[in-house]
Amino acid sequence: MDITQVQAFLRYIAELPEVQFIAASILVNTALAVAASIRNDDFQLPALANFLWRHLLPYVVAYVSIRIVADELGLQAVAAATWVIIQASLLGRIAASLHELGIPLPDNLAKLLRKDH
Numbered sequence: 001m002d003i004t005q006v007q008a009f010l011r012y013i014a015e016l017p018e019v020q021f022i023a024a025s026i027l028v029n030t031a032l033a034v035a036a037s038i039r040n041d042d043f044q045l046p047a048l049a050n051f052l053w054r055h056l057l058p059y060v061v062a063y064v065s066i067r068i069v070a071d072e073l074g075l076q077a078v079a080a081a082t083w084v085i086i087q088a089s090l091l092g093r094i095a096a097s098l099h100e101l102g103i104p105l106p107d108n109l110a111k112l113l114r115k116d117h
Contacts, residue, residue, distance in 0.1 A: 035101060
């Protein structure tokens with residue numbers, strides 16, 4: 001595999017709408033987490049890099065890996081289900097950050113986000 005093939009593969013990954021949506025969700029999540037940590041006076045710059053490394057890379061790698069295998073085996077439903085699970089996780093994190101910032105959420109959602117639940 002030469003550099004041109006690697007570049008083409010990375011471009012393919014970056015152009016997948018699902019990967020773009022995952023990346024956008026992670027960026028929103030990151031911005032909200034930074035805002036919450038600044039509000040709580042516990043922002044640490046190294047934690048930001050760690051957060052992105054621990055969340056962005058695994059979600060994208062997991063989705064792309066499953067997508068490639070699913071496409072090869074004709075199991076697109078598996079890739080779709082994986083994407084839904086990843087998005088549910090990310091949307092839950094976004095809701096938790098909104099809750100931590102004091103933004104009112106529907107009662108049912110706020111109940112799910114309580115730490116003592």
